Amino acid sequence: MRSTFSKEITRIAQANDSVVLLTGDHGYALFDEFRKHCPNQYINAGIAEQNMIGVAAGLAKAGFRPFVYGLSAFVPIRVLEQIKIDLAHDSLPVVLIGDGAGLVYSHLGTSHQAIEDIAATRALANLQVYSPADRYELTHCLDLSIKSQTTVYLRFGKADRGDVHDRPIDAHLGDLLKVREGAGPLVILATGSMTRTAIDIADQEFSDAEVWSAPCIKPINELTIIAIARRASCIVCLEEHSIHAGFGSVVAELVAQHAPTRVLRIGIEDRFSETCGSYEYLLQEHGLDTFSIRKRIADFVQVSL
Amino acid sequence: MRRHNFRFDPQRLRMTVLDMAYAGSTVHLGCAFSIIEILAVLYRWHLRYPANNPNAVDRDYLVLSKGHGVMAQYACMHELGWLDDAAIKGYFSDGSALTGLSDSRVPGLEVTSGSLGHGFSVGVGLALASKRYNSGQKTYVVVGDGEINEGAIWEGALFAAHNSLKDFMVIVDENGFQAMGRTSDVMSLNSISRKFDAFGFETVTVDGHDQEALNQAIQSLQSSALETPKAVIARTIKGKGVSFMENDNSWHYTRLTKDTYRQALDCLERKSG
Structure with missing residues (x-):
């Protein structure tokens, strides 16, 4: 699933030069492919998540399509208010990727575990919440997110649990x-x-x-x-x-x-x-x-x- | 858009603020009065709005990060013809568009503020976009001195300097007060100028009520050869222009009565007369 993410986000950025990827100093090795093919569309915003969301808002207001990558314990939890006011309030087309949702960081403790992110985000107006189960659903969700006219939070949890589908997904937004x-x-x-x-x-x-x-x-x-x-x-x-x-x-x-x-x-x-x-x-x-x-x-x- | 003569006379702007505050029975007068000259100078000499269109894609950006002073910006937008008399007279009326803290859905307001420390980073993002487009658009962000208690401001300052956002300018309204008292009592800031300097900004300190000095400070920073972001530390007076409001922090919260409204107008009329 993570290799799918790496491949898909690179594909999306190559097809659309308004896509920029921001990361809060996370995702080591995950973005090697992206940085190789789209070096100018990659921004490491440092360990400064609040600012990163604000910067994504400014970029989106000026016509860019930011994808913001973080651990779901930080994006969205640490920056919930920035998401509410700077992004969702204006329905800005920013895609927030929360990696490691749930108990993935089992050894690292409470700070890195995210068990409240759906609850927090689903109450934010104008925000869509995606939760793919395998690499096919991840591709489906990324396709939906780039088409979205509003802010998206995409959480992905344990990435190596195996596929639940055997082919690419052809479905609409919201479909079960x-x-x-x-x-x-x-x-x-x-x-x-x-x-x-x-x-x-x-x-x-x-x-x-x-x-x-x-x-x-x-x-x-x-x-x-x-x-x-x-x-x-x-x-x-x-x-x-x-x-x-x-x-x-x-x-x-x-x-x-x-x-x-x-x-x-x-x-x-x-x-x-x-x-x-x-x-x-x-x-x-x-x-x-x-x-x-x-x-x-x-x-x-x-x-x- | 209906055109006005764009004089941005500070006393008249303050009268508009008073009219709004009285009409809406609102608070936050002091922090609107301290930024009047800052906004007047920006709108009069610096901000470019092609065809006087607040939504022009190639406009400069004015981000009022300290949304509490938004009445000062409404007063300027009224002079630009972006707000009509009814919007001023109907401030805070049921179903109206202008809130007590800035709302980005109003053309001319770039961000939704009120929770502090947000607009700075959004401004940084706008400046980064302008740099990537190589469009030459300027971004001006007005923050309060109390507001820079917020850690997000300093995250944004690091980012702006690291990315050499030379067309990003923060203007700090250093009026010396925040909600509950003097900044020196609540959370000492010491030298704001040296702080931004240390973060990699080119910094100038100026009398924030002296329009010529403000204009020159902004111009000198704009003409700098350095690739760094800029900071103007504007020394201001909370409640400036109405003698009984100056440096009296109760006007962060006090509503006007018929008497205080009249007295305040008298103060302003004497000055502009």
Whole structure:
């Protein structure tokens, strides 16, 4: 997924010389390709994220198409107010790339883990929020972002979890993508890194469960979610993000209003990571490993059906 | 756009500010009065707006980073014909466009301010864009001395100097006050000039109410052969022009009554008479 990002951002910049890439001194080696082919479109803005967003705003006001790269713990979290006032307020076409979303930086602790970025950004007016699950969705999201007439936040989490699609995506902004067929009463909706997990879990234990991926969290195709809720007996939402105001909340809000159905939101509970360890270890600490998720879904299905 | 004679007479600008503040029963008079001459000099002699169009793509940029002084800019925009009398008289009325802090959706205002330390960096981005286009457009950013408490200002200063943004100029309204008191009591700034100097700016300190001196300071910096960004430290008086408001920080928050409005107008009329 990271090599796809490197390749795609270079392709986008080569095709459009108004594209500039700003980074807050992050992305070592990730932009080697970009710097080789588009050296004049690369700006290392230093360890100064607030200024970087303001500079991106100024560049966009003057006609450039800035992509701003950072870790999602910093872009958007550290600079939320700059995003609100300098970018979103004017619907400036700036694309914010938040790498390492969720628990990716498991060994580095709370400062580098981003479990609140969807919640924070989805409440900002004029801002779109994307969360691709694999390299195909990433390409799809980057294509959407360069076409966007407003500010975009694209979060990408653990990048090496494997593909969930087998071909390039042909979909519209906000569309959910069915990644596993199933006619059973349980439907699993997932976003980002948890989409691969959702498919694996369905394969292991819930063979008739349909699984959908949501590469766009805002806007989102509400009609698709409502149609799913009308058909399903229970819905499970999976995300590597806080259960408060994340993707699961988006689904729960829509379902509650339009087609009340039981919804289980699985994500990170209201707490920070307590320990240091591998990515897989921290998933387990937060109950996001396949064993824990399977058990929670099984319990939920039992009381729902 | 309706054309005016663009005199930008400081006393008349202050009267417009008073009219707005009285009409809207608003605050922030003192910090609008301290930047009147700065804005007058910029609009009169420096800012280029082709066809008097605030949205002209090749315009110079005036970024009011200290949005609290926006009434001073509205007064100038009124002289340019960008705002009509109704906008001044109807300030703060329900459904009106002009807010108490600058809003970039109003043509002529480049940024949305009020949260401080934002406009500086947006201005840096505009100046970087002009440099990349090689368009020669100038960017002027007006910040308050209290505002430069914000760390983002200094991030932007590093960036502007590192990128040799020679057409970027910050003008610091050094009125010596911020919301809760004197800057020297709240957060000592010591020498602002030496700070910008140390960040790689070419810096001039000037009386911020002396239009000729301001104009010359800006001109001398513009004609410099150095590739560095510029800083003008404008020594000003909060509440300048109305004797009972000068250096009285309560006018950051006080609303005009019929009496104080009349007294303030009298002060200004005596001066302009």
